[in-house]
Amino acid sequence: MKTITVKGHEVPIIAEPDVFIAGGGPAGVGAAIQARRSGASVFLAEKLYALGGTLTSGLMSKIAVAQMTNGLPLEIIRRFDAYQGTHYENSRPEVPVDPETAKIILDEMVIRESGADVHFGTVVSGIVQENGEIQAVLLSSLDGECAVRAKYYIDCTGDGQMAYLAGADCMVEGGESYSSSPTLMFRIGNCDLEKLFQYEESHPELFEHVYTTYKRHIMDAAQCRQNIEDQIYAHMADFVKLIRARCAEYPDAFTEEEQEVLLRRGILFLSQPAPNHVLVNSTTRPQFRGDREKEVSETMAELRRHCHILFRFAKRFIPGFENAFLMDTASLLGIRESRRIRGDYVLTQEDVESFRKFDDAICSNGGGVELHSGKANSLVLHEQDGKGTYNIPYRAIIAKDFKNLLMAGRCFSASHAALSAARNISYCCALGQAAGAAAAILSLEGKTSVRELDVRKVQEITKDNI
Ligand SMILES: Cc1cc2nc3c(=O)[nH]c(=O)nc-3n(C[C@H](O)[C@H](O)[C@H](O)COP(=O)(O)OP(=O)(O)OC[C@H]3O[C@@H](n4cnc5c(N)ncnc54)[C@H](O)[C@@H]3O)c2cc1C
Numbered sequence: 001m002k003t004i005t006v007k008g009h010e011v012p013i014i015a016e017p018d019v020f021i022a023g024g025g026p027a028g029v030g031a032a033i034q035a036r037r038s039g040a041s042v043f044l045a046e047k048l049y050a051l052g053g054t055l056t057s058g059l060m061s062k063i064a065v066a067q068m069t070n071g072l073p074l075e076i077i078r079r080f081d082a083y084q085g086t087h088y089e090n091s092r093p094e095v096p097v098d099p100e101t102a103k104i105i106l107d108e109m110v111i112r113e114s115g116a117d118v119h120f121g122t123v124v125s126g127i128v129q130e131n132g133e134i135q136a137v138l139l140s141s142l143d144g145e146c147a148v149r150a151k152y153y154i155d156c157t158g159d160g161q162m163a164y165l166a167g168a169d170c171m172v173e174g175g176e177s178y179s180s181s182p183t184l185m186f187r188i189g190n191c192d193l194e195k196l197f198q199y200e201e202s203h204p205e206l207f208e209h210v211y212t213t214y215k216r217h218i219m220d221a222a223q224c225r226q227n228i229e230d231q232i233y234a235h236m237a238d239f240v241k242l243i244r245a246r247c248a249e250y251p252d253a254f255t256e257e258e259q260e261v262l263l264r265r266g267i268l269f270l271s272q273p274a275p276n277h278v279l280v281n282s283t284t285r286p287q288f289r290g291d292r293e294k295e296v297s298e299t300m301a302e303l304r305r306h307c308h309i310l311f312r313f314a315k316r317f318i319p320g321f322e323n324a325f326l327m328d329t330a331s332l333l334g335i336r337e338s339r340r341i342r343g344d345y346v347l348t349q350e351d352v353e354s355f356r357k358f359d360d361a362i363c364s365n366g367g368g369v370e371l372h373s374g375k376a377n378s379l380v381l382h383e384q385d386g387k388g389t390y391n392i393p394y395r396a397i398i399a400k401d402f403k404n405l406l407m408a409g410r411c412f413s414a415s416h417a418a419l420s421a422a423r424n425i426s427y428c429c430a431l432g433q434a435a436g437a438a439a440a441i442l443s444l445e446g447k448t449s450v451r452e453l454d455v456r457k458v459q460e461i462t463k464d465n466i
Helices: 026-037 072-084 099-113 161-165 193-202 221-229 240-249 256-265 293-317 349-353 416-421 425-444 455-465
Strands: 003-006 009-015 019-022 042-046 062-064 094-096 117-120 123-130 133-141 144-148 152-155 186-189 269-271 277-280 325-329 361-365 390-393 405-407
Touching: 003 123, 003 133, 003 144, 009 133, 019 026, 019 425, 026 042, 026 072, 026 099, 026 152, 026 425, 062 072, 062 425, 072 099, 072 425, 072 455, 123 161, 152 161, 152 425, 161 405, 186 293, 193 221, 221 269, 240 256, 240 293, 256 293, 277 293, 293 325, 349 416, 361 425, 361 455, 405 425, 425 455
Parallel strands: 009 144, 019 042, 019 152, 042 117, 152 405
Antiparallel strands: 003 009, 062 094, 123 133, 133 144, 186 277, 186 325, 269 277, 361 390
């Protein structure tokens, strides 16, 4: 077996694919499928035991998919509908999906159909590089330490972990020197939503929206009921008036700290394709960076406790939730933003808000800035959906000063504010699709640098996302 010498000891090289992909979230899935379709061999390392990342293990199972995104992300959504016998495609720009269904569909598309070599429980733990050229990636798995030597490497870890280990220039922090705050998602089962809607209709004053949100998310009970019936996403928020009323009426039900937790985001229920349960997107933590293990560990435990506080409120005070149970909390913290890898170009807020176009566009977005500080009612929204689109250039997915390193997903090269606009699941998947196409073309053409790509060849493949 071939080996590579790392700090004086020999590490076995277990594979030599054209393309190595770190992380199997929406970006890694897009990259793997497209690289295989473009003819490259692919090795994908995923530290968890399912594909999908935040979409599955993070339980963030609602895909934002803009009208201009018609490539692989839409193909995946159509697979959900085919599997479930549903028509959630009509729910665009927001498509609720079942996270368990997502796991099986992504296994099917990535492992069985595309033939990518997927390794679960396998963590990228080190990089061997020389003068900006990655020689091998070091992996830690049940087998111990091993190495993979590829022609091109794509960082889809969300946290920019592979690039960070390679010594790439990583950008962390944004407004007030913190990243956007994280959320630990959870699900509540056995809810009687019709009972909730009827209560809301008889007590509308308790259900007025107080906190800033998207205009399209302000839905009354009738609209939610109809959307659920029509297989369209329903948004049930924010319960702030109800929380204040019940906490005033029952001052001993929740401590002061628990009341503060309840009022950070209010309660935000998202509809899901399966009946009688809701997905809850409510926990949040201020002053988060996302690039330190201790911080992430503490946040995971703290927000898990908050899930139980929110559940306790729902069970006791939300009509229709008397017999509900807490189905699950996510096994992966929902991190909106951590490290971003500096590329040859950094996408800016101005690019987003001026709907800037680039010659080397690889996909287009429509979403506007959406910043979460984690404090009560602090969401910053610049709604611009439907007003225009901006491009993401190829130069924002190639790592500065590296010859064979690309990145896709939420660790791509964007400022804090620009990333907040362009981190949705379908965008991450579209960036992955472009990175996979680029890496496959470069490796099969024998090119030695990401800067030798004829980007028009990628554009031909990703034209349905531009
Ligand atoms: C609370 C919240 C709400 C959101 N709401 C929406 C929404 O409504 N609609 C929408 O479309 N998007 C939403 N998003 C955004 C979206 O979910 C993420 O931006 C997107 O999933 C990022 O995809 P990714 O592939 O870049 O990273 P991730 O989904 O984070 O996946 C990264 C993968 O890499 C793996 N990994 C990490 N490090 C390593 C390593 N060292 N070795 C091997 N594997 C590794 C992880 O296990 C994971 O599977 C939300 C995000 C959050 C957190």
